[in-house]
Amino acid sequence: MLLIELFENWTRAAAFAALLLVLSIGVYRWIHPKKCAKKFPTMAPTGTLKTIAALASADNPWFIFRTAQSIGVSVFRLPLQFLWGPMFVVVGDAKLARTILADKKTERPASITASSDYITNGARSFASTNGPFWHVRRKGVTPAFSSSHVQRMNAVAVAKCDKWIEERLKLLIDKGKSFDVGDEMLDMLLVAVCETAFEYTISPDEVKMFKHDMDIVLLEFLFKALFQPWRRVLGRVLPAHRRARLAATRIQNLSFKIIEAYKKLDNPTEGTIMNLIMCNQAYENDAERAADITMMLFVGHDTTANTLAFTLKELAQNPQQQEALRRSIREDDLQAPHQLESVRNTIRESMRLHPVSAAGTMRVTGKDFVTMDGKLIPAGSITQMAYMIMMRDPSVFGKDYDQFIPARWEKATPEMNQAFLPFGAGRQNCVGQSLANAEVNCILPRIISQFELTVDEPGQSECFYSVKLVNCKLRAKPISQS
Numbered sequence: 001m002l003l004i005e006l007f008e009n010w011t012r013a014a015a016f017a018a019l020l021l022v023l024s025i026g027v028y029r030w031i032h033p034k035k036c037a038k039k040f041p042t043m044a045p046t047g048t049l050k051t052i053a054a055l056a057s058a059d060n061p062w063f064i065f066r067t068a069q070s071i072g073v074s075v076f077r078l079p080l081q082f083l084w085g086p087m088f089v090v091v092g093d094a095k096l097a098r099t100i101l102a103d104k105k106t107e108r109p110a111s112i113t114a115s116s117d118y119i120t121n122g123a124r125s126f127a128s129t130n131g132p133f134w135h136v137r138r139k140g141v142t143p144a145f146s147s148s149h150v151q152r153m154n155a156v157a158v159a160k161c162d163k164w165i166e167e168r169l170k171l172l173i174d175k176g177k178s179f180d181v182g183d184e185m186l187d188m189l190l191v192a193v194c195e196t197a198f199e200y201t202i203s204p205d206e207v208k209m210f211k212h213d214m215d216i217v218l219l220e221f222l223f224k225a226l227f228q229p230w231r232r233v234l235g236r237v238l239p240a241h242r243r244a245r246l247a248a249t250r251i252q253n254l255s256f257k258i259i260e261a262y263k264k265l266d267n268p269t270e271g272t273i274m275n276l277i278m279c280n281q282a283y284e285n286d287a288e289r290a291a292d293i294t295m296m297l298f299v300g301h302d303t304t305a306n307t308l309a310f311t312l313k314e315l316a317q318n319p320q321q322q323e324a325l326r327r328s329i330r331e332d333d334l335q336a337p338h339q340l341e342s343v344r345n346t347i348r349e350s351m352r353l354h355p356v357s358a359a360g361t362m363r364v365t366g367k368d369f370v371t372m373d374g375k376l377i378p379a380g381s382i383t384q385m386a387y388m389i390m391m392r393d394p395s396v397f398g399k400d401y402d403q404f405i406p407a408r409w410e411k412a413t414p415e416m417n418q419a420f421l422p423f424g425a426g427r428q429n430c431v432g433q434s435l436a437n438a439e440v441n442c443i444l445p446r447i448i449s450q451f452e453l454t455v456d457e458p459g460q461s462e463c464f465y466s467v468k469l470v471n472c473k474l475r476a477k478p479i480s481q482s
């Protein structure tokens with residue numbers, strides 16, 4: 001009665017009591033994590049602050065992988081659950097990951113993916129959203145990846161590769177220089193995607209600006225500010241945050257410029273990504289269009305370029321595999337290399353070891369899920385699909401799981417195929433995978449059939465949103481001279 005009097009009416013008293021209950025459960029869970037832990041997946045032993053620091057670093061997917069190895073389970077919790085907030089679960093079990101990704105009520109955690117809206121200067125892009133907003137845009141752009149458009153886009157990417165070989169690689173070889181494989185692939189594919197998807201000829205200065213500014217915004221908004229939210233509040237006084245905001249504006253201006261150039265075209269090609277975005281009535285203004293253009297520009301080149309870079313590096317490090325692949329490619333095959341099992345297996349193996357979206361796929365569970373060992377992942381949990389754990393699982397890929405062995409795919413088991421998830425799965429999987437596969441399958445044999453590659457400087461893998469091969473220098477030698 002005292003409570004009711006205190007709060008004047010029943011509704012307020014009930015709301016206060018509910019709040020107290022939730023708080024007490026939260027505090028109880030905070031004080032007695034072990035008692036609550038039994039039915040949930042194992043908790044990672046790293047403390048909260050250490051976990052946040054690791055997730056916000058370039059080491060993100062390897063930290064997750066090492067944690068799984070150290071505790072010996074592929075599904076585990078991270079100590080990121082604050083009081084009554086959602087549980088944070090790493091899912092490195094491929095079967096469970098596929099089940100979660102296929103669930104209709106399960107979707108992206110918009111509260112987390114919304115941080116990528118900073119990259120698009122505040123406008124929402126479809127890759128960060130759910131529901132009708134996401135659906136109408138995803139559906140709108142899907143026809144741009146029909147087989148005829150993929151063939152058209154791929155032909156340009158292959159032509160860019162030939163041009164790069166003639167005008168850049170051969171020049172570097174003549175000067176006795178090595179090349180930064182990550183950087184070169186990024187430049188080549190950014191130019192290609194601009195031309196094919198947006199009918200825009202990007203200048204060398206714009207390429208430089210886009211790559212530089214993207215590095216700044218991804219680091220600040222998708223890593224630092226995501227795991228250190230106070231950066232957003234203190235934004236205006238933090239130089240790095242202010243720099244990132246300026247970079248996001250410059251990127252948005254480039255997308256606006258692409259829109260203006262498109263509006264001036266006399267005969268735009270029907271069905272390109274740009275054409276479908278411009279004609280889609282769901283977009284309310286050009287800022288929304290610019291957001292999807294920025295996102296497509298980025299994912300349309302960065303992922304494919306780094307996949308190619310990792311594959312070329314692996315081959316350069318493994319001369320026998322490189323020679324075997326080269327021998328398997330005949331002149332005729334360059335017209336339809338995706339039909340070559342050796343090329344397909346090489347790329348699969350490289351994607352398995354270096355999933356460029358290793359840190360990217362998160363979902364908030366729409367219902368309860370149960371792990372293989374009977375642990376509960378309650379509805380509303382944030383799950384991170386840990387592709388690196390699945391694709392380096394010794395029980396599926398054997399003791400040599402960390403070795404680059406393309407031939408292992410000649411006798412792929414159902415478990416291997418199940419664990420192979422470089423493009424995600426379910427409704428919100430990669431819309432551009434047909435293009436990515438076509439480009440990688442065609443460009444790789446063109447380079448390998450003409451040049452012998454060796455490693456000058458191995459560089460390193462870094463993860464800021466996607467996994468990148470940084471500072472890796474390869475040396476190429478024309479085959480006729482070897």
Ligand code: HEM
Nearest residue numbers: 127300303304307357361422423424428429430431432436
């Ligand atoms: C080897 C190359 C690529 C890899 C490994 C890759 C991987 C992925 C993954 C794992 C996702 C799922 C993210 C999630 O579930 O939340 C994704 C989404 C996406 N990818 Fe790719 N991708 C590649 C190339 C491309 C290309 C070439 C394009 C476009 C030209 C593209 C466009 C997209 C888009 C738009 C989404 C978001 C889909 C949606 O929200 O419905 N990707 N990609």
